[in-house]
Amino acid sequence: MSTVGAFCVTLNKDQCINSKMPGKCATCVEICPYGVYGLNGENEVVVQNYNACVGCRLCAEFCPENAIRINPAESELVSRYPWTLGTIEEIHHKALTGSYGLRGFGTMGRTPHFDTIVVVPSQLSSPSPRDKYREECNMQVVIGEETCEKPIRLQYPFIFPAMSYGALSKEAKLALAIAAARTGILTNTGEGGVVEEEPYFANGFEKPERKRKAWEPGGYLAVQWSTGRWGVSADYLNAGDAVEVKIGQGAKPGMGGHLLGEKVTEDVARIRGIPVGSDALSPCRYYDVLTLEDVKKQVEFLRDITNYEIPIWMKLGPSRPYEDVKAAALAGVDAISIDGLVGGTGCSPEVVTQGVGIPTIALIGPAVRALKDLGVHRKVKLFALGGIRGGLDAYKAMAMGADGVGFGSAAEIAMGCRGCMACHQGNCPYGITSQNPKMRERLDPEEIGQRLANFINASAEELKILTMLSGHSDVGELSEEDLRALDVDTAAITGLKLVGYERPLPWWENGHGD
Amino acid sequence: MADAPSVLDAKGKDLRAASTELKSMLAKDSVIVRNSSHLHGLCGGLKSGTIVIEGEGGDYLGVVNAGAVIEMNGDAGKYVADNMTAGTVIVAGDAEYGAAQYCYGGTVVVKGNAGDFTATMNKGATILVGGCVGDEAATYMVAGDVIIVGDAGENLGNYLIRGNIYIQGDWASLGHNCAVVDMGAEDVQKLEALLKKHGLAADAKAFRKIAPLSDKPFYSH
Numbered sequence: 001m002s003t004v005g006a007f008c009v010t011l012n013k014d015q016c017i018n019s020k021m022p023g024k025c026a027t028c029v030e031i032c033p034y035g036v037y038g039l040n041g042e043n044e045v046v047v048q049n050y051n052a053c054v055g056c057r058l059c060a061e062f063c064p065e066n067a068i069r070i071n072p073a074e075s076e077l078v079s080r081y082p083w084t085l086g087t088i089e090e091i092h093h094k095a096l097t098g099s100y101g102l103r104g105f106g107t108m109g110r111t112p113h114f115d116t117i118v119v120v121p122s123q124l125s126s127p128s129p130r131d132k133y134r135e136e137c138n139m140q141v142v143i144g145e146e147t148c149e150k151p152i153r154l155q156y157p158f159i160f161p162a163m164s165y166g167a168l169s170k171e172a173k174l175a176l177a178i179a180a181a182r183t184g185i186l187t188n189t190g191e192g193g194v195v196e197e198e199p200y201f202a203n204g205f206e207k208p209e210r211k212r213k214a215w216e217p218g219g220y221l222a223v224q225w226s227t228g229r230w231g232v233s234a235d236y237l238n239a240g241d242a243v244e245v246k247i248g249q250g251a252k253p254g255m256g257g258h259l260l261g262e263k264v265t266e267d268v269a270r271i272r273g274i275p276v277g278s279d280a281l282s283p284c285r286y287y288d289v290l291t292l293e294d295v296k297k298q299v300e301f302l303r304d305i306t307n308y309e310i311p312i313w314m315k316l317g318p319s320r321p322y323e324d325v326k327a328a329a330l331a332g333v334d335a336i337s338i339d340g341l342v343g344g345t346g347c348s349p350e351v352v353t354q355g356v357g358i359p360t361i362a363l364i365g366p367a368v369r370a371l372k373d374l375g376v377h378r379k380v381k382l383f384a385l386g387g388i389r390g391g392l393d394a395y396k397a398m399a400m401g402a403d404g405v406g407f408g409s410a411a412e413i414a415m416g417c418r419g420c421m422a423c424h425q426g427n428c429p430y431g432i433t434s435q436n437p438k439m440r441e442r443l444d445p446e447e448i449g450q451r452l453a454n455f456i457n458a459s460a461e462e463l464k465i466l467t468m469l470s471g472h473s474d475v476g477e478l479s480e481e482d483l484r485a486l487d488v489d490t491a492a493i494t495g496l497k498l499v500g501y502e503r504p505l506p507w508w509e510n511g512h513g514d
Numbered sequence: 515m516a517d518a519p520s521v522l523d524a525k526g527k528d529l530r531a532a533s534t535e536l537k538s539m540l541a542k543d544s545v546i547v548r549n550s551s552h553l554h555g556l557c558g559g560l561k562s563g564t565i566v567i568e569g570e571g572g573d574y575l576g577v578v579n580a581g582a583v584i585e586m587n588g589d590a591g592k593y594v595a596d597n598m599t600a601g602t603v604i605v606a607g608d609a610e611y612g613a614a615q616y617c618y619g620g621t622v623v624v625k626g627n628a629g630d631f632t633a634t635m636n637k638g639a640t641i642l643v644g645g646c647v648g649d650e651a652a653t654y655m656v657a658g659d660v661i662i663v664g665d666a667g668e669n670l671g672n673y674l675i676r677g678n679i680y681i682q683g684d685w686a687s688l689g690h691n692c693a694v695v696d697m698g699a700e701d702v703q704k705l706e707a708l709l710k711k712h713g714l715a716a717d718a719k720a721f722r723k724i725a726p727l728s729d730k731p732f733y734s735h
Contacts (some may be wrong), residue, residue, distance in 0.1 A: 228635075229597055229616040229635065232578070232597055232616070232618075233578060233580060233597075233599040233618065234558075234559030234560075234561070234578045234579075234580040234599065235580065237559065237578065238559075261730060273618060273637040273638060273656055273657060274637075274656045274675065274676075275656070275675065275676055275729040275730070277730060278675060278729055278730045278731075279730070279733060281733060283635070283654070287612060287615050287616070287631055287634045287635060287653075288574070288592075288593040288596050288597075288612050288615050288616070290592070290611065294573070294592075297554040297555060297573055297574060298555075298574070300529055300554065300555060301529070301554065301555025301558045301574055301577050303530075304529050304530065304533050304555055304558050304559075305555075305558045305559035305577070305578060308530060
């Protein structure tokens with residue numbers, strides 16, 4: 001999707017060094033991958049293409065004289081809803097090119113999300129609050145304790161969900177692995193094969209010999225078994241600490257991975273086994289699955305290939321959560337990730353990102369009921385993904401019954417992303433979703449890995465504060481009673497008690513509305 | 515290696531028990547497996563060894579095979595040799611739906627007929643079918659050779675990106691991005707050697723070759 005004219009670029013000539021001393025500084029010209037800035041005949045910096053700006057704000061950040069302002073221009077046209085600037089641009093794009101819009105990042109605009117839910121603290125009528133500063137709180141979550149020889153012990157109930165090498169740069173993949181190692185959580189290869197350093201980086205080792213840990217306490221890596229099966233071999237399956245069977249994802253459920261040729265460089269092509277520059281469009285379903293029975297057989301042989309040592313995980317897109325989660329649990333997996341409408345993507349058709357799937361807050365309830373009906377809630381671990389922004393969202397998802405959450409888009413933002421939504425073009429100015437060497441060299445995995453680890457640690461602290469002030473000393477104790485819905489819609493969707501009314505809405509009172 | 519191979523009777527055993535036994539036997543010897551049609555994903559991820567499967571096999575036999583030689587003297591179930599990266603799988607009888615999908619390397623030979631979606635997403639393996647194949651054979655192939663002695667169904671080679679299809683018989687229809695190209699001397703030589711090696715009766719000169727029109731096929735975006 002084009003974002004033509006969505007941003008006003010203002011270059012203050014009085015502040016710009018270049019206008020005083022032409023040739024002295026051209027950082028903005030150098031740094032912008034979209035050619036917004038250029039040099040005129042006098043070697044002065046000029047804004048030569050306003051319309052190309054995607055709003056990533058890297059130029060403003062790097063301008064030594066603070067001479068650049070980037071402001072959204074869309075606001076004046078929002079009042080023309082439903083014919084907003086975005087809609088008009090989209091129609092023009094289709095009319096000019098004959099093809100539909102593609103875009104990265106995720107869903108825009110308002111869908112029901114965690115904001116209309118509040119946390120209930122402890123007072124007299126409930127267990128006393130716990131002291132965050134002086135008392136302990138268990139944050140650990142164990143996956144596959146009874147089924148695997150090498151269960152995963154996450155230090156925090158967090159994961160980095162699958163983001164492929166190809167969609168992300170190698171440097172971003174390694175930053176995620178380092179952050180997972182530094183915080184004791186899990187990262188995921190995604191469906192683009194494994195980057196050579198990823199397995200030992202994720203476990204905390206800088207070198208493949210795995211002698212001394214460079215990053216304590218060491219984390220975990222899940223390798224993905226997906227519909228495109230890029231780079232999958234017996235060695236690949238045994239390179240990780242878990243295997244994730246991808247059924248779907250939040251941003252484009254019902255479609256496969258979508259990697260445009262622009263991002264298929266030599267290395268990406270080598271790992272995926274496809275020609276350089278050709279689109280890698282993963283199948284939307286497994287060619288080698290015809291029935292639910294086949295899914296179960298796959299889980300069984302994946303266990304066999306990995307010697308019954310590591311957990312098998314399954315990732316679902318947002319469709320019919322009760323039925324899907326039930327089927328996944330019956331297939332015999334140790335953990336299930338369910339990804340919501342707000343989930344992110346490197347590239348997806350606009351209409352699919354915007355209009356397909358169920359919001360995350362509406363998925364957790366049915367998913368938990370499915371697990372409870374099978375008697376495996378808390379045994380088969382449930383991870384909620386899709387628009388989780390920090391400890392507060394994590395708390396709410398977990399109080400609704402999830403065992404943990406995933407930070408995908410939030411992790412990208414922690415790496416530097418400003419949400420310009422142009423991931424699919426492969427020119428990410430922060431080097432996150434780019435295969436362009438010039439952009440990639442801007443991302444130092446060690447430094448950005450530390451930033452990511454800081455974000456995870458801070459979010460964990462948030463989760464800990466909230467857990468303890470609501471009277472718990474273990475994140476596994478959180479329940480729906482710790483939450484209230486702020487409006488009728490949210491209470492209707494989630495079955496949570498409505499503030500003031502202090503009960504679930506009437507149709508939820510006898511069972512679960514079904 | 516001892517003269518007589520070990521025999522694994524899989525009757526009444528689950529995948530884990532049969533697989534553990536198979537691996538310990540393979541450490542010493544080649545193995546004959548009997549009564550394994552109820553096991554799905556047997557011989558998964560093996561790096562070496564020679565296994566003969568007697569009678570019918572289960573689904574996903576030899577999945578992610580990484581170097582073992584697996585011979586079946588009966589028919590194969592669904593998805594035989596799925597996602598194989600090295601080694602050889604030979605099926606004396608027919609193979610059901612989805613034989614040799616997602617393979618990165620090695621050789622798969624089905625001496626009888628193979629079902630729909632055979633050799634789909636082949637990424638570098640050599641796949642020979644002595645009989646006919648169903649619909650959608652070699653769909654989205656990105657590398658490797660698929661050799662079909664008999665006929666093919668609808669949409670042969672749909673969205674072929676790289677690699678070659680050689681076929682002696684006829685096809686019901688060709689998929690997108692496919693072109694019938696001339697056979698070169700090296701193609702005939704390669705086919706002759708492969709057909710002879712695997713004992714398939716066919717005339718290498720009678721084959722036609724199908725190659726991709728472009729390695730960047732146009733998808734409607």
